[in-house]
Amino acid sequence: xxxGIEVVDLNAWYGVTHTLKDITLNIPPNSATALIGPSxxxxxTFVRCLNxxxxxxxxxxxxxxxxxxxxxxxRDASPVEIRRRIGMVFQRPNPFPTMxxxxxxASGLKLNGFRNRKVLDxxxxxxxxxxxxxEEVKDDLKKKSGASLSGGQQQRxxxxxxxxxxxxxxxxxxxxxxxxxxxxxxxEDLIFNLKNEYTIVIVTHNMQQxxxxxxxxxxxxxxxxxxxxxxxxxxxxxxxxRTEDYIxxxxx
Amino acid sequence: xxxxFHKNLDELKERLLVMAGLAExxxxxxxxxxxTRDLSLCDLVFQSEPAINRFEREVDQMALDLLxxxxxxxxxxxxxxxxxxxxxxxxxxxxQAVNIAARVQEMTAQASAELPVxxxxxxxxxxxxxxxxxxxxxxxxxxxxHSVLAMDDEVDAMNSDAFHAITELVQRKPDLAPQAxxxxxxxxxxxxxxxHATNIAEDVIFWVEGADVRHSSDSRSEKRDVxxxx
Ligand SMILES: Nc1ncnc2c1ncn2[C@@H]1O[C@H](COP(=O)(O)OP(=O)(O)O)[C@@H](O)[C@H]1O
Ligand SMILES: [Mg+2]
Numbered sequence: 178x179x180x181g182i183e184v185v186d187l188n189a190w191y192g193v194t195h196t197l198k199d200i201t202l203n204i205p206p207n208s209a210t211a212l213i214g215p216s217x218x219x220x221x222t223f224v225r226c227l228n229x230x231x232x233x234x235x236x237x238x239x240x241x242x243x244x245x246x247x248x249x250x251x252r253d254a255s256p257v258e259i260r261r262r263i264g265m266v267f268q269r270p271n272p273f274p275t276m277x278x279x280x281x282x283a284s285g286l287k288l289n290g291f292r293n294r295k296v297l298d299x300x301x302x303x304x305x306x307x308x309x310x311x312e313e314v315k316d317d318l319k320k321k322s323g324a325s326l327s328g329g330q331q332q333r334x335x336x337x338x339x340x341x342x343x344x345x346x347x348x349x350x351x352x353x354x355x356x357x358x359x360x361x362x363x364x365e366d367l368i369f370n371l372k373n374e375y376t377i378v379i380v381t382h383n384m385q386q387x388x389x390x391x392x393x394x395x396x397x398x399x400x401x402x403x404x405x406x407x408x409x410x411x412x413x414x415x416x417x418x419r420t421e422d423y424i425x426x427x428x429x
Numbered sequence: 430x431x432x433x434f435h436k437n438l439d440e441l442k443e444r445l446l447v448m449a450g451l452a453e454x455x456x457x458x459x460x461x462x463x464x465t466r467d468l469s470l471c472d473l474v475f476q477s478e479p480a481i482n483r484f485e486r487e488v489d490q491m492a493l494d495l496l497x498x499x500x501x502x503x504x505x506x507x508x509x510x511x512x513x514x515x516x517x518x519x520x521x522x523x524x525q526a527v528n529i530a531a532r533v534q535e536m537t538a539q540a541s542a543e544l545p546v547x548x549x550x551x552x553x554x555x556x557x558x559x560x561x562x563x564x565x566x567x568x569x570x571x572x573x574x575h576s577v578l579a580m581d582d583e584v585d586a587m588n589s590d591a592f593h594a595i596t597e598l599v600q601r602k603p604d605l606a607p608q609a610x611x612x613x614x615x616x617x618x619x620x621x622x623x624x625h626a627t628n629i630a631e632d633v634i635f636w637v638e639g640a641d642v643r644h645s646s647d648s649r650s651e652k653r654d655v656x657x658x659x
Contacts, residue, residue: 413639414639421504425503
């Protein structure tokens with residue numbers, strides 16, 4: 178089951194650059210939340226703060242509270258545990274290129290010490306089905322490498338890999354922006370199905386995509402969360418003039 | 430910046446306003462025909478109908494193209510939605526002018542009579558509503574649009590007075606029934622013109638404020654809904 182995410186007064190820096198300023202919001206469980214805003218406004222930084230990836234950069238720093246479910250991820254949990262509970266998918270599909278499809282999906286579990294063949298087989302099959310890739314690869318699981326798949330398939334492989342460790346939250350940073358329209362709509366269908374079991378946060382540059390997949394949408398601008406509300410409100414009647422200017426292309 | 434798209438929106442608005450001009454002019458002419466019994470004015474009204482219909486299709490197509498190609502959001506989406514609705518209302522304003530002109534044609538064949546309904550006054554009021562609703566569209570002025578809504582009650586009251594006065598007249602002087610009923614129908618057509626102006630004003634408010642003021646608790650909107658289907 179997905180869990181809610183509660184962010185209170187989150188601030189983030191790269192060195193002296195103040196990248197996120199006093200971000201406070203509640204992401205409801207089992208729904209998709211889209212984050213939009215111009216390049217460099219802090220969307221990626223924000224999602225990286227949700228799974229403590231931000232701090233893997235030595236110059237980076239964050240303050241504030243992020244609660245995933247009832248756990249404060251900066252105080253009550255280790256980064257390793259957090260990254261298991263919160264999966265992440267990036268813009269460029271990044272499968273392990275030489276590993277087989279099977280090993281790609283099973284990699285997270287193996288890293289966590291799972292060795293039981295039967296369990297691994299089951300998890301690989303379930304994850305690939307959830308990411309809508311199973312039918313396309315089931316006969317080549319151990320024959321083909323991650324790199325041999327198309328870009329859209331690679332992205333679904335990465336989603337399967339993220340789902341294999343049974344996370345509660347799935348963070349997606351522009352997961353479809355390198356994909357063709359057909360692969361993109363597959364990813365969107367997937368998001369629609371995954372919402373039942375996971376909480377999804379998706380960064381996207383495509384506003385129609387946000388409108389299609391997300392219940393709630395947040396608009397970031399220069400490190401601030403300008404507006405966060407239900408998607409249909411954002412796209413029909415945003416409260417803030419800056420949001421309206423951005424989504425109607427009157428920006429800049 | 431979506432320069433081309435926003436230029437297209439401006440062009441669409443201009444097109445809609447040209448059509449609005451035609452519809453407004455048709456109403457003016459039909460009323461002038463009533464006042465003067467000048468049948469050539471009726472002909473002009475009839476002739477303008479195909480042009481208004483053509484504009485309606487053209488504006489619809491432009492708006493649909495922009496919806497499909499530009500995937501508008503927020504204020505732009507509300508604008509296109511409002512344009513589509515206003516377009517339909519303007520076409521029907523044109524229809525009302527045609528209805529009035531047809532009544533006037535009939536009336537010129539009938540003996541003239543003193544009728545207890547001030548058509549020119551009613552016409553002034555409903556035309557003013559149309560003009561003001563269009564001005565609110567031009568200026569994106571929702572305050573002005575709200576003032577149109579307030580005018581509708583007066584038009585409704587005048588129309589209902591006309592109904593009672595004509596009913597009474599027809600009972601007293603049955604031989605005047607043909608003229609009297611034509612005048613009553615014209616009053617009703619003008620009341621409908623006011624209703625369309627009200628719709629236009631509501632769409633302007635939706636566009637500018639994002640607020641749906643239709644079917645708010647006042648009797649005006651509810652009544653309109655019933656009439657719409659009659
Ligand atoms: N690794 C980094 N080192 C230094 N500055 C960074 C780094 N990553 C991002 N930034 C800066 O932080 C700001 C926010 O970036 P980011 O979160 O990537 O924005 P977005 O995802 O919205 O495009 C930008 O000004 C960017 O230059
Ligand atoms: Mg980014």
